[in-house]
Amino acid sequence: MSKIDRIKNGGKPRVLDLFAGCGGISLGFLAAGYEIIGSIEIDPDAARTHAINFYRGAPEEVIDTHSKPGDITQLEPADFMADLGYEGDIADHVDVIVGGPPCQAFARVGRAKLREVAEHPEAYLNDPRGNLYLRYLEYVRKLKPLAILIENVPDVLNYGGHNISEEICEVLEELGYDCKYTLLNSVYYGVPQMRERMFLLAYHRDLDVELRFPTPTHWVDLPIGYHNSRKVALKTLNFDLFTEHPDNYYEAPPKAAKSLPKAITAYQATADLPVIKEHLNGGIKRGARRFDELMPYPKNQKLNAYARLMRNWVGFENTGGIKDHVIRSLPRDYKIFAKMKAGDQYPEAFKVATALFQKEIQKLAKKGITYKEDSEEYKALKAEFVPPYDPGKFPNKWRKMEKDMPSRTLLAHLGKDSYSHIHYDSDQARTISVREAARFQSFPDGFVFSGTMNPAFKQIGNSVPPLMAKALADQMLVTLNETVHVEEVSHQAIDVI
Template identity: 25%
Template sequence: MAQKYKMIDLFAGCGGLTEGFMQTKKYREVAAVEWLIPQVNTLRNRMKTKWGEIDADQRIMHFDIQREDELYSGWEDDEFGKGKGLDYFVNKENGIDIIIGGPPCQAYSVAGRVRDENGMKDDYRNYLFEHYLNVVNRYRPKLFVFENVPGILSAAPDGTPITELIKKGFDGIGYAIVDDLKGALVNASDYGVPQNRNRVVIVGLDKRTFVDCDKKLDHFYKELLPKYKIRKRKTVRETIGDLPKCMPIFDEESHKKRISHTTPECDISWHCPRYSNLRDMDTFRILEEDIESGLRVYNSKKISELYEKKVGSKSPIHRYHVLEPDEPSTTIIAHLYKDGNRFIHYDPEQQRTITVREAARLQSFPDDFEFVGSRGHAYQMIGNAVPPELAYKVAEAVYELLEEV
């Protein structure tokens, strides 16, 4: 095989994008940047144990990308320790070929804007893409991959659409992206991820490297990437149905110790259910049996009524959702770390929400991918990650585009 393409991952999280690119065996990670320590520790562990990067503790940088001067030249402080900076590793490799990543999506998500009283207008994360842009401009990769939520297509925190700012910003440093970003919208379930997850995958081309960028981008989105679509979408049952059952426990003594389910003995890590109280377990059973029986009595209104009956108070939104066994999952979100009531396992025998490993499988993480941190951290990492299977397909299509040059 030809020499591997050298890449940097920005806003790397626990490494969903990196994982997919590395699985192709066509790329080599020069450095990555992430500021949340559980995510950093998880990615460092993965790069060392799976991909043999013995100096991953230096290459996977725990740092704030907003502190650009130090990001490039190195830092030493109490919060982030000591780091050599991106320049050191990029210069050591005589430059890089590709930058991947995507700024945190909360400020662009429609749900985030609804929840925030100012519609996320004051959220500093709206403009983190500018730091991504600056890193691209400094190291001039042949190509970049910028992933984000569909809400970025409608976000306009200061009245100007974010998409306009992004297009203008990258054009100003000599990179072309597709003119209508709706054309960059993909559903992960079309690419082998057992989950309905819409994402915007923006590929940017260096105008000095690529001739006729518009034509190349059209070729990428209409021919190269669609080649990797699957014919039949993967379902929840196909993805998690073979995992050992976690059976409910009903005795009060166990519940006093906050133990509600058995933890099966198996070689797969993180397959341990979170605690559910008896009331929630009974609610889960009712809704799971409704799905399994095919009766489908419980629509949104009925679920709200059930919630009121069980809890004794009304809720403006229905708080329970059973995953459909024979469809892809609904979108796995980071809120899963707070509660799993919108991710209820479909099996009425188990009466529970999904485990970390089940969430990871629905995001297409392999079973040997270890999450470093608490269970809450693991759920959060998974919900915020790019599904590795989608990243793998994007990486293969990007490789073809680079090879054509």
């Protein structure tokens, strides 16, 4: 039976997630009705997170197998599939490949090397810098999926002079696929976060389908910075048919209408979570924060639709409370956070800190205590109030969230500090917790993260929002089920790749 026939007969499309991270794409596809058969992720904490969530209830040895971090440059497709227990022709077992391979190596390789890979599959061995993208393409070539989803940052449209998305499409076309790519913002798909990313869809051409991206479900007037970033990403697109490589795989994003429901705000996404204030009384110390203490949900709450979804996501239901509602210990900064206004960034925070310091100096002076500005005592006191960073050089280092707007983009840098997302509630005077970051990415409360606080922040910041992934997965499933001339599509046809 061909792959598409199996799906038409009720079989779930089988997904392999490459560069899987903690599983944002996997979760979206699982929620849309796909089966996650495996993943490759090199980070140990992220690999463990993926395993314990997507194989929960499985025997420990199965979870251990899926928990192993994998270096895709060292894993051959046949060996990887065998390790998962799949026998026979490896092309029989994977219907969809998803993932977001890093773009740096790809840009250094270029069109010629990629075409060489299409014709000579071992060519990647000659250029280790290009292994990541080349290995992704090798898995496509060997596993022959029906459909492909690739995600990356908007800058891939102009990375080192390369339109990487365009170049991927050229290679995939040579491998037998029809491709399109566009820019989608997750805030238009029910995610309480403004996050712009490139998404590329590809279907094997023997399916004879029309490529479509999902229709937005929500609307918000994006800040000007997001519009400008999109313009920068798109300004180098070349539609001149007389050039050697016109950019003809790009498709304009589906437009969000103002008549749609308003985007989910930061307040709607997190207001039902427990208030955190013990840090204001010295109750939180520096060091690794583990997820070993249950914080019950506040009682007698009226939940909005988003909060209900986060608590009742099918397969990841959570009713008692959360264990990862933990924050950083930043005692110098709590008083600064409390006085910052919504939308304030580091220059405003620096002014607040300087004013607090001057007030302390004046208070001490009234007690007869004065310090010379070049004294060690003065410098030490200032360090207790004022961050050391130049506000002219680091204007975007800090930002206080607006409660009535979606979150700004979460990045993997959350794993190092959380100043980019200072909580909107001045009474709590803190940066966001791990669970709040997960809420802004649309991970349900029953989704657990392996490791301690910093690795969890990094996993969340690196991930694709599951609701964004689900919107794409839903659309892809509709497309797969609308294939034209299905009766003519055979496994032999797919084998022409």
